[in-house]
Structure formats: C-alpha cells, structure tokens
Amino acid sequence: MISISVKTLSSLLRGLQVVETIGSAQPVGLTELCRLLDEDKSALQRVLVTLHQAGWIRQLGGSPPRWELATKIVTLAGQAHSASSLLSRARPLLSGLRDATGETTHLALLEGRKIVVASVADGTHTVRTALPIGQVHPPETSAAGRAIFAHLTPAERAERAGTAAALLTAAEYDEIRTRGWSLCEGAVQSGSTSIGAAIFDITRAPQGAIVVSAPDSRLTSDAYASVGTLVRDAARRLSGR
Template structure:
C-alpha cells in the first residue's frame, strides 16, 4: 500500500508550513523503499525539479535522504534512527512482544501486531513463522487495507456505527482477490458477526494464498487500541473456520495483552 498522505482537512490547516509539507511528501514518497531520480521525485510530489532539488539537498544534509551512484534518492540513516527510537519507545509493542513471541513459538506461524489509522492497518510488529514462507507482503511500518485483512476487520468491527459509515464513504471496496468483500452491506454484516464472535478471519481476501485469524486488544478503558493476528498459508491454516485451537490461541494472547494494558472484562 502507499504511505499515508495528509487529508484535505490536514493540508488546509492554517498552521501548516508549506516547505515542511513538501519535504514530508518527499519522505512519504520514498517510504516504499524504491530509489527514485530527481525527476521521478519531482513528478511524484508535483513540484518543479529545481524546487525538489533544493528540498532534497536540505534533507540530504540531515541524512533524511541519500543519493546513490546512479543519482537516485532513497531514505537515509536518520529515518532509520527515528524509526528505531519510535520502535523502542512504543509501550504497546513492548507490552505485547512477550505474548507475541510465545504465540509465534507455539503455533509456528507468522504473528502480527497492528493498529488502525484511517482506512488502513499499520503493522507495529511482525514475527515471522518458524516455517519458511515467501508469499506474505506485510512488514513492520507497512500498511494494508483494513476492509480485507483480518487485523483490519477486527479493528473496524469495534468502531461506532457512524464511524463505519464514514469509513465506507471514504474507502472504495476494490477487489484484491476473488474472496475480497466488495459490497458495503455484506461487509457491515461481517463486521457485526466479528464483533459478536470476538475474532476475525481473513480467508484469502487480501493475499489469495494467505489465511489469518485476528483478535482485538483492549485498553484499560475498554477501547480497542490494536489487534494481533496469526497468519500462514492456506495449506496449513485451512479449514480456517474449523481451526478452533488456533482461533482460541489468538484470542487468549490478545486477552493476555489486554490485561497487561489494564483491561478488566465485565463480569
């Protein structure tokens, strides 16, 4: 998925500084890891090459970007240092990590921790499974559409009704696979069922050969703040609906993390 872009409301904020907006757009453009020439960066952010060059030169001074021998720009060392600082200071990740590691070691499949931001999930942690698998595109810091991932659906399911309607107005339900839910009413029914069950299933809706079980994480106020998932290839995860042991284990791990965050379920 593409990196986050500022909304129209955010762009129109009277406190925004235009040069910072432009510099941040450069960083967001390069966030997919693909090196780009000056012209490609210029085209991506809709600025003249001369203005783009000056912005890139400033970002290079602080090592936010770097240029290779072919003259292509990519993110620099400072971005890595900032990412590491965020990664190490994230309380949710630190609280969740022991449970995630135990879960991964037990089920031997890939485990994720993610939050909802706008219409997408953002991966805070990914612990690869103990079996080799090369078909999964998720990565720490990466994004995926919420409506067709287990993590995203379990997070959407706990939004208020008006928030779900707002989501559906903003997010076209484009098909990624033949299993993707593309009808808004069908998705709302699915979210209602997820809310009742306490977990979500991804039956190959985003990546055709990947299956996923996801469960919500609650904070001390009872709000859903994140979700975890167990993901693996269809050949090992199917039949997903009948894989009750895996579903229960995902829910147990999510409950354990929630309790560490201060959540106490009502009697």
C-alpha cells in the same frame, strides 16, 4: 486534550511530504517527484538538498540522479520500535501465541487509512508465513482490517476503505464483533489463512489487531475456533481488558 491554535510551518510540512513520497516511490528522480507532489523544480530541489544535508535522504548515481531514503530513517524507526510501550507489551504476547500455535503472529497497527505490520514473531515451521515489518495490509480483506472494521461504524468503514465493494456485510461484521475474531482465507496472500482480533486504546477505539497467519494446509477450518479464541484472548490482554 487541550487544543492550541498554532500556525504550522509550511516548509517543514513540505519536507515531510517529500520524505514520505521518496519512501513510497524510491528510487525517484527530481522530475518524477515534481509530478507526484505538483511542486516547482527549483523549490523542490532546495528541499532535497536540505534533506540530504540533514542525512534523511541520499543521492544515487546516474543521469539524471535519483533519490532514496538514507539509513537514518531506519535507525530512528528502530529506536522508536524498541522504545514503544505498546510494542514492548505486545512482544511477549506475540511470542506466547506463536509458541501455542507454532505459527507466525504479528501486531498490525491502524495508521490513518493504512494497516501496518509493526511487530512479528516468526512461526516455528520451516514452511511458514513471512511478514516484513512495515508491510501494509488492505483494511477491507485482511484479518487485521476486518477485526478493526468490525468495531467501526458503517460510515467510518466506508471512509477508510480503499475499495468499498470489498467490505463485508453489516451482519458479517456483527459476527466478528460477537465472537471476537476475524478470518481471512487467501484474500491477502494466496495459500495463507489468517485469524485476527482487534486491540483497543484507552478510549476503547480500535487501534490495531493481533493476527496469526499460516499456510491453509495447516490452519484449516476445524482449528479456526480454537486459534481464534487464543488470538482474541491475547488481544484482550494487550488492550488491558
């Protein structure tokens, strides 16, 4: 990739930071936003009015008024979700894996230091794992995070981990990498077990994971290897391997 030195637009960066902060703290008032962003009230008020005029945020009633994201964000996210090549290729694989196991399957993507649920195929059972798109999973303890971390260096794991003490040992990551799938037994959601396998981009760097999740009463230890193989194979197909 060619690197071009271009001066960034500080006002645009500030606006994007405000949108992200509102999204994580909504509904939120001006005073709280100033505290979270360490911004001057008058300057931040101009940003809020601009974002509101552009349709990205909306004001709730009450005194003092509070702000939340407008539906324009959801519309844009839906359009991106439908158009994404990776998500389009993942959907039939997730559905096939769901049909083979009867359990909820999802694609989780690595976004900076976060692991975010990007696509879901709901399980066929009445009692099943429920995962909303956009849910953030802990990289240290989730099946997706463990699968991804197995393909990172120790330094990269430490940099991305929120809690270093929750990381697995080097030997445990080696085992995940060798067999091709990871395991999470109730660490993210009590009573739920998940098995994941990493997917890779064109440079062979891990960019996410495919995961099967189910109540631990159905996904028991005697099924780990067979389900793990299915998840691993689906991840390899998505990665083009």
